[in-house]
Amino acid sequence: MDIRAQASMVFHLDKCIGCHTCSLACKNIWTDRKGAEYMWWNNVETKPGTGYPTLWEDQDKYRGGWDVVNEGGQLRPKLKLQGRFGALANIFYNPYLPSVDDYYEPWTYDYANLLDAPESDDQPTARAVSQITGKYIDTIEAGPNWDDDLGGSTIYAANDPNLAGLSEEERAELAEIQRVAFFYLPRICNHCLNAGCVAACPAGAIYKRGEDGIVLISQEKCRGWRMCISGCPYKKVYYNWHTGKSEKCILCYPRVESGQPPACFHSCVGRIRYFGVLLYDADRITEAISVPNQNLVEAHRSIIQDPFDPAIIRAARDRGISDAMIDAAQKSPVYKFVKLWKLGLPLHAEFRTLPMLFYVPPMLPVLARVTREGRYEVAGAADNSLAPLLSSLDKARVPIRYMANLFAAGNEEIVAEVYRKLIAVRLYNRAQQVGDVSADEMQRALETGRTTAEEAAAIFRLTSRPTYQERFVIPPIHREEAIAQTIDPYKERSETGFGLTEAPSRRW
Amino acid sequence: MLDTVLFVVFPYVAVALAVAVGLLRYYKDRFSFSSQSSEFLEKRELFWGSVPWHYGVVIILIAHLLAFLFPGLWGALVADPIRLYTLEIIGLALALLTIVGMVMLIARRIQRPRVFSVTTTLDWVLLVTLLAQVVLGFWVALMFRWGSDWYIRTAVPWLRSLVLLQPDIRFITALPWIVKLHMLGGFVLVALFPFTRLVHIFTVPVTYLWRPYQVVIWNRRPGPSGRRS
Ligand code: HEM
Ligand code: SF4
Ligand code: SF4
Numbered sequence: 001m002d003i004r005a006q007a008s009m010v011f012h013l014d015k016c017i018g019c020h021t022c023s024l025a026c027k028n029i030w031t032d033r034k035g036a037e038y039m040w041w042n043n044v045e046t047k048p049g050t051g052y053p054t055l056w057e058d059q060d061k062y063r064g065g066w067d068v069v070n071e072g073g074q075l076r077p078k079l080k081l082q083g084r085f086g087a088l089a090n091i092f093y094n095p096y097l098p099s100v101d102d103y104y105e106p107w108t109y110d111y112a113n114l115l116d117a118p119e120s121d122d123q124p125t126a127r128a129v130s131q132i133t134g135k136y137i138d139t140i141e142a143g144p145n146w147d148d149d150l151g152g153s154t155i156y157a158a159n160d161p162n163l164a165g166l167s168e169e170e171r172a173e174l175a176e177i178q179r180v181a182f183f184y185l186p187r188i189c190n191h192c193l194n195a196g197c198v199a200a201c202p203a204g205a206i207y208k209r210g211e212d213g214i215v216l217i218s219q220e221k222c223r224g225w226r227m228c229i230s231g232c233p234y235k236k237v238y239y240n241w242h243t244g245k246s247e248k249c250i251l252c253y254p255r256v257e258s259g260q261p262p263a264c265f266h267s268c269v270g271r272i273r274y275f276g277v278l279l280y281d282a283d284r285i286t287e288a289i290s291v292p293n294q295n296l297v298e299a300h301r302s303i304i305q306d307p308f309d310p311a312i313i314r315a316a317r318d319r320g321i322s323d324a325m326i327d328a329a330q331k332s333p334v335y336k337f338v339k340l341w342k343l344g345l346p347l348h349a350e351f352r353t354l355p356m357l358f359y360v361p362p363m364l365p366v367l368a369r370v371t372r373e374g375r376y377e378v379a380g381a382a383d384n385s386l387a388p389l390l391s392s393l394d395k396a397r398v399p400i401r402y403m404a405n406l407f408a409a410g411n412e413e414i415v416a417e418v419y420r421k422l423i424a425v426r427l428y429n430r431a432q433q434v435g436d437v438s439a440d441e442m443q444r445a446l447e448t449g450r451t452t453a454e455e456a457a458a459i460f461r462l463t464s465r466p467t468y469q470e471r472f473v474i475p476p477i478h479r480e481e482a483i484a485q486t487i488d489p490y491k492e493r494s495e496t497g498f499g500l501t502e503a504p505s506r507r508w
Numbered sequence: 509m510l511d512t513v514l515f516v517v518f519p520y521v522a523v524a525l526a527v528a529v530g531l532l533r534y535y536k537d538r539f540s541f542s543s544q545s546s547e548f549l550e551k552r553e554l555f556w557g558s559v560p561w562h563y564g565v566v567i568i569l570i571a572h573l574l575a576f577l578f579p580g581l582w583g584a585l586v587a588d589p590i591r592l593y594t595l596e597i598i599g600l601a602l603a604l605l606t607i608v609g610m611v612m613l614i615a616r617r618i619q620r621p622r623v624f625s626v627t628t629t630l631d632w633v634l635l636v637t638l639l640a641q642v643v644l645g646f647w648v649a650l651m652f653r654w655g656s657d658w659y660i661r662t663a664v665p666w667l668r669s670l671v672l673l674q675p676d677i678r679f680i681t682a683l684p685w686i687v688k689l690h691m692l693g694g695f696v697l698v699a700l701f702p703f704t705r706l707v708h709i710f711t712v713p714v715t716y717l718w719r720p721y722q723v724v725i726w727n728r729r730p731g732p733s734g735r736r737s
Pocket of ligand 2: 188189190191192195196197198215231232233234235236237248353
């Protein structure tokens with residue numbers, strides 16, 4: 001057993017309002033630079049949709065993450081991008097690299113013209129100017145969130161890879177204008193346990209920090225071989241076309257090290273984000289991804305360890321994990337959502353990178369359904385009983401199949417379990433607060449949701465009324481000790497505290 | 509006199525520059541070590557440029573190096589006419605590849621505004637020098653046949669004399685000027701190396717062949733059992 005601590009996250013999708021505040025908080029701090037304009041370390045996409053970069057989930061196109069091969073009955077993970085020799089053979093040209101057109105050409109506007117234009121009969125305009133070439137762009141053809149709120153859905157939403165397995169009728173229903181349904185999917189780097197970006201990097205420049213599991217790219221070791229961009233199935237590594245280096249979400253480690261949550265967490269308007277540490281068994285990583293797709297979520301859960309178990313605590317201490325870190329693991333909201341309540345699911349477990357950002361799937365667009373006749377069928381509205389809520393899953397507005405493709409590697413039962421529990425929590429609260437659910441009905445809901453009144457109350461509390469301290473349990477990183485080991489404190493004292501002391505731009 | 513400056517003084521200056529500036533750059537500005545890939549900005553033409561260019565130039569360079577390091581073995585290899593012809597044909601084909609590749613790369617940088625905008629003056633100098641060098645090499649191979657044979661009796665002893673710090677240019681003074689230009693070009697590139705993206709050659713990631721897939725870095729030792737993984 002090799003217990004390690006991992007900074008982990010939960011996003012509660014029912015609470016995301018799609019405001020993009022998180023994206024802008026991140027952009028203003030980290031990627032408002034030349035070469036990084038197009039990078040959205042945090043982005044929020046509309047689902048159904050093709051996301052950012054376009055069709056990132058299509059691994060036949062981009063070859064991110066891991067495959068499993070069957071070797072004499074034993075499943076073995078294999079990097080989907082290429083083998084080790086393949087990496088060297090393809091190094092002069094990476095066939096699977098997304099290009100700027102799969103994102104968009106970053107632009108600004110010629111604002112100066114509004115002030116400086118000579119007098120004329122027409123109003124001056126601010127034309128779009130490419131931030132790469134400095135030339136005017138006549139027609140902007142793509143941009144961040146080009147398909148926000150289903151814009152251009154006949155092109156974007158209709159080609160969502162997660163629609164695989166849905167019947168023609170289901171697809172048509174989803175796209176029909178009066179019955180349309182969508183939700184938001186905010187994404188950052190998942191700081192995976194079996195990261196595809198790390199594995200694909202020929203230079204070995206990408207690494208996981210042992211203490212907290214944050215995945216970083218050493219800007220000094222990166223040589224611009226640009227394999228990581230393909231290796232990450234979530235397309236959360238971006239290539240800086242100006243510096244010739246790859247960059248990615250750093251989980252705001254300078255903030256985390258000083259006890260603050262990452263900026264996107266802090267600024268989240270819907271308060272959908274939870275941050276905390278998980279303990280996991282690093283010896284079982286390979287085992288956890290060497291299972292068939294439908295078992296992946298279970299296997300992922302199983303390597304996350306109980307921070308209250310004395311044996312685990314002992315093993316953790318043995319591996320140098322501090323008591324303060326174990327304490328943080330015990331208070332972690334992520335532990336509750338993911339392991340205790342089994343509500344948090346990994347995004348696209350079938351990519352097999354063991355992502356450590358978990359999602360509580362959204363219920364809102366799922367439960368109410370619009371019938372063929374255009375009637376809005378909120379489950380339970382027809383009669384005075386709310387019972388139909390429980391049976392309405394199979395006629396969900398966004399088919400369970402779709403959610404399963406996103407959050408359970410296709411295993412519909414896993415998603416249905418989550419929904420049954422979420423519904424139970426709702427019925428329980430309805431009974432408490434409105435009082436129109438009979439005790440019987442509530443009891444049945446709790447049983448179907450495999451939960452208890454206490455648990456439902458706790459889920460409600462952490463979902464709807466958590467304090468700041470409950471949402472964000474920042475693990476103690478002991479930065480002081482860490483630095484003392486690597487840098488002479490007297491030297492550190494006179495530095496900025498950040499790694500780079502020179503501007504990240506091309507000098508040679 | 510000119511020969512001494514070009515083929516004794518200049519090579520030493522070039523190598524000194526390459527080593528000194530190269531090391532300085534490595535230790536003072538490691539951030540600048542990058543292939544400066546532009547594939548993100550343009551893919552299709554890069555394929556037709558970069559792939560022929562690299563496969564051509566890497567193999568040719570290795571051949572130059574092998575003949576220099578093991579002239580005896582190389583001599584035995586080309587002693588047989590069949591092997592000599594095969595080698596020369598392969599060499600010519602590879603040289604052609606590099607020319608096609610480099611022409612593509614340069615044309616691409618001129619024509620594609622996105623790539624043009626990330627090209628520095630030194631990039632242009634380097635690309636043009638490289639093109640000149642491979643064209644010269646091709647010309648020499650075509651016009652002065654059996655270079656794989658006479659190379660080990662002219663350039664190799666001269667280069668060895670430079671390495672042994674007993675410079676002796678007699679081996680090459682009588683060569684045609686075009687051959688000498690190709691030799692000079694080699695050292696111009698050595699001199700350019702530390703100032704340009706050519707530094708990427710020295711960071712070829714061979715360790716990828718055996719390193720573990722996952723990289724974990726600890727600040728402190730992770731406990732008494734001491735395993736660092
Ligand atoms: C095995 C060793 C080498 C490796 C792994 C390597 C790799 C690379 C890579 C990844 C690029 C960037 C391509 C892109 O834009 O995506 C590049 C560009 C380049 N390489 Fe190499 N290279 C090697 C050897 C060489 C050699 C020996 C030379 C010349 C003597 C060379 C000259 C160049 C030049 C001039 C470019 C810029 C091409 C352009 O974009 O216009 N490389 N190399
Ligand atoms: S999500 Fe993050 S850690 Fe995982 S493969 Fe992508 S960049 Fe790497
Ligand atoms: S800030 Fe929060 S609510 Fe707004 S889009 Fe981002 S994740 Fe959603």
